[in-house]
Amino acid sequence: MSEDRDRRLPTGEPARAATAEIAVGPQESGRRLTLTFEAFWATHAGKWLAYAYLHTGGREAAREVARAAYERLRRVWPHALRQASVEAYAWAVLKEEVMEWLYDRRQPTALTGTAAFAVVTHALLRECQQQFAMLESQLGLYAAISRLPERQCDVIVLRHVIGYGDAQIAALLGVDEVTVRSYASRGRRKLAAALGIDQG
Structure with missing residues (x-):
């Protein structure tokens, strides 16, 4: 192929x-x-x-x-x-x-099942303490992240798991840094909405 x-x-x-x-x-x-x-x-x-x-x-x-x-x-x-x-x-x-x-291999992504994925959760919890403070289980957040639109999911994963900075993410995705920050912000809002968390 x-x-x-x-x-x-x-x-x-x-x-x-x-x-x-x-x-x-x-x-x-x-x-x-x-x-x-x-x-x-x-x-x-x-x-x-x-x-x-x-x-x-x-x-x-x-x-x-x-x-x-x-x-x-x-x-x-x-x-x-x-x-x-x-x-x-x-x-x-x-x-x-x-x-x-x-x-x-006819298998779905293992994104939500890999141990390293917990890094995303912890980073998001630190970054958005107020929004996610009431979250009792990380499983809901795992699933919500995996359902984000592709670019938003990529930005969240590249930032919080892989460790790329915004400039590097922008180069990888072929966009500017403002767009990367926009994807990150929209991704966080969608996560909060998916989890039923009031952002105030």
């Missing part, structure tokens, strides 16, 4: 990229591509592994998904570098690999 996706990606090199390769030589150009890819992956690998773990529910499964994302992204790295946002393109690759893994 991933090979089919990769075949759909554009393969033509722009003239300036071809000129640059001739100027430095194909070997040097390849070395630079490898270095930029490895630097990018080193920056994100740990956090992406955590994201895969949240959805698959197992360490080995998370490593499998992360490896698949790594290999796919490495194969199309020159194409990724030509995108408006490398981070957003790479994030889409990771999410597709997670969704494909879940689909192939």
Whole structure:
């Protein structure tokens, strides 16, 4: 399935990229591509592994998904570098690999069942003490977060579990920081409404 996706990606090199390769030589150009890819992956690998773990529910499964994302992204790295946002393109690759893994195994996301998901709850409880002070069970909040619209759920998880800052989240989602804060705010309001909590 991933090979089919990769075949759909554009393969033509722009003239300036071809000129640059001739100027430095194909070997040097390849070395630079490898270095930029490895630097990018080193920056994100740990956090992406955590994201895969949240959805698959197992360490080995998370490593499998992360490896698949790594290999796919490495194969199309020159194409990724030509995108408006490398981070957003790479994030889409990771999410597709997670969704494909879940689909192939006919299983839903393990988001609400993974132990690491408790971090979201604790962070939200600290951030919104008044709104969530009356919550007796975390299970209601788990389910409510998993039902948020995709972007709002992503922001909550990326902020409170994975540990990305708003600027990094904005780059991953291909939006600005104001939009990230808006998603977070709307997500908190929807959680409060879903749990029947008066925000005052």
